[in-house]
Amino acid sequence: MLTAALLTLAAAVLASLPWWLPGRVVALRVLVFNRINGDEGIPVPGDLVGVERFKELYAHPAATGRSRGAALSDLFWYWLAPGPEMHQEHLEAGERYDAVARTTRALLAVPRAEAEALARRHAARALGGVAGRVRLRDLMMPLWAGFAWELVFAEPCPPESRDLVAANADDVVTALKCCGLRHMDRRDRLTRHLLGRLDRVRVPLPPGLTPLQQAHYLQGAFFNTAVVQLSEAMAHLLMTLAQHPAAQEEARRGDDRHLDRVIAESLRLHPLFGIAHRVTTAPVDLGGGRVLPAGSVLCFDYPAFHRAGHADPGRFDPSRFAGPAAKDLNHLPFGVPANRPCPARGLAPVVMRAVTREVLGRYALATSAGHTRSLPNRGPCLLLPLGAPPPARAALARMRLRDRWEDVWRSLVQLVLGTYMVWDARRLRLCERHFARAARP
Numbered sequence: 108m109l110t111a112a113l114l115t116l117a118a119a120v121l122a123s124l125p126w127w128l129p130g131r132v133v134a135l136r137v138l139v140f141n142r143i144n145g146d147e148g149i150p151v152p153g154d155l156v157g158v159e160r161f162k163e164l165y166a167h168p169a170a171t172g173r174s175r176g177a178a179l180s181d182l183f184w185y186w187l188a189p190g191p192e193m194h195q196e197h198l199e200a201g202e203r204y205d206a207v208a209r210t211t212r213a214l215l216a217v218p219r220a221e222a223e224a225l226a227r228r229h230a231a232r233a234l235g236g237v238a239g240r241v242r243l244r245d246l247m248m249p250l251w252a253g254f255a256w257e258l259v260f261a262e263p264c265p266p267e268s269r270d271l272v273a274a275n276a277d278d279v280v281t282a283l284k285c286c287g288l289r290h291m292d293r294r295d296r297l298t299r300h301l302l303g304r305l306d307r308v309r310v311p312l313p314p315g316l317t318p319l320q321q322a323h324y325l326q327g328a329f330f331n332t333a334v335v336q337l338s339e340a341m342a343h344l345l346m347t348l349a350q351h352p353a354a355q356e357e358a359r360r361g362d363d364r365h366l367d368r369v370i371a372e373s374l375r376l377h378p379l380f381g382i383a384h385r386v387t388t389a390p391v392d393l394g395g396g397r398v399l400p401a402g403s404v405l406c407f408d409y410p411a412f413h414r415a416g417h418a419d420p421g422r423f424d425p426s427r428f429a430g431p432a433a434k435d436l437n438h439l440p441f442g443v444p445a446n447r448p449c450p451a452r453g454l455a456p457v458v459m460r461a462v463t464r465e466v467l468g469r470y471a472l473a474t475s476a477g478h479t480r481s482l483p484n485r486g487p488c489l490l491l492p493l494g495a496p497p498p499a500r501a502a503l504a505r506m507r508l509r510d511r512w513e514d515v516w517r518s519l520v521q522l523v524l525g526t527y528m529v530w531d532a533r534r535l536r537l538c539e540r541h542f543a544r545a546a547r548p
């Protein structure tokens with residue numbers, strides 16, 4: 108009798124795991140990370156600076172330090188290796204940064220029609236023969252790998268190069284989300300591949316860099332950031348459309364204004380940066396006798412900023428971006444114009460729109476999987492050829508159940524691997540050691 112009761116209880120607890128365990132594990136992970144990382148960061152918005160001064164502080168002339176002096180940088184450098192010291196995002200201001208940023212701008216300066224055609228061509232290739240259940244991020248990675256390759260080399264992307272780029276980008280984003288460890292051999296293979304092709308890049312590379320530094324720069328900005336960000340942004344956008352059939356239908360039939368609002372709302376709900384940090388290079392007077400000393404680490408919290416000012420911040424509502432009031436919304440998907448915003452802020456929405464049209468012209472999208480900002484499930488979705496019958500309810504129920512159970516296992520993996528990687532990054536101190544070496548006479 109007692110055994111039967113215990114067995115029933117155990118079965119009930121087991122069956123309920125997907126509904127409570129992943130949330131608890133995420134909370135525990137945050138706690139562990141904070142413990143290991145310490146509390147050097149000042150959250151913005153937060154107790155010290157409210158949401159109304161978010162942009163002002165982000166754009167402050169003293170909020171310009173990028174990496175040096177922040178323990179948090181060791182973590183980012185760990186995830187972005189190899190060559191994190193050459194990644195544009197993490198270079199300190201100066202001649203080297205200017206040269207790298209100039210090269211990135213030159214590579215991204217593609218006429219709009221050309222960029223759209225390039226994105227469409229790669230979408231058509233990636234979508235050929237695909238149907239049924241997919242993971243949107245996995246579907247998008249080879250597409251943007253080929254796109255980035257042609258941006259850089261202006262020549263067709265050989266399948267071998269596409270595979271290397273997609274494997275590198277996937278490895279970086281998987282580690283960033285603590286769903287897997289880094290595979291440096293995979294990343295180094297791409298570096299070697301790029302080293303053999305530096306003379307074929309279609310614009311002059313930044314002068315004064317060694318070939319290895321040039322390869323690392325390209326790998327960081329174009330074969331890591333560009334591919335990861337566009338794949339993640341598209342996975343969020345298509346998940347959002349899959350969850351909102353009316354908005355999907357309007358995007359399929361309607362003009363670009365609706366689709367642009369959906370893209371803006373998707374980036375508001377799911378900003379690709381959780382936190383971007385800056386290290387102050389001089390004291391910052393906050394008024395009222397409060398002064399932030401030089402060397403303070405400011406952590407700009409994009410999701411908190413995007414939620415502020417809305418009565419229903421979590422609701423998907425593209426009409427927020429209709430009308431003149433839209434420009435006053437707390438919305439900074441590509442960063443602050445005055446402080447190193449995204450150099451692809453002009454190009455990214457254009458090519459995302461082109462690829463979305465290619466997808467919606469072929470498929471109806473449906474999903475019942477969970478959709479969070481970090482998207483560790485990589486966006487499970489059903490792609491149904493247009494005109495095919497809608498998805499069976501049973502298929503959606505199966506997808507939901509499978510996603511929930513995967514969540515249980517995944518959250519435990521993230522806890523263990525995340526804790527290990529944060530510890531390992533603190534041990535290696537890639538950023539701190541780099542600047543210590545540079546400071547030696």
Ligand code: HEM
Binds near residue numbers: 211328336451
């Ligand atoms: C939808 C896609 C994208 C989004 C939402 C996005 C978002 C952002 C944001 C918010 C920042 C500023 C972070 C900060 O203030 O520290 C940034 C910086 C950056 N992004 Fe993007 N990005 C996207 C696509 C791309 C692409 C396609 C590239 C291609 C090269 C790119 C390259 C960079 C670089 C190099 C920086 C650092 C800029 C600097 O420090 O000078 N991003 N991005």
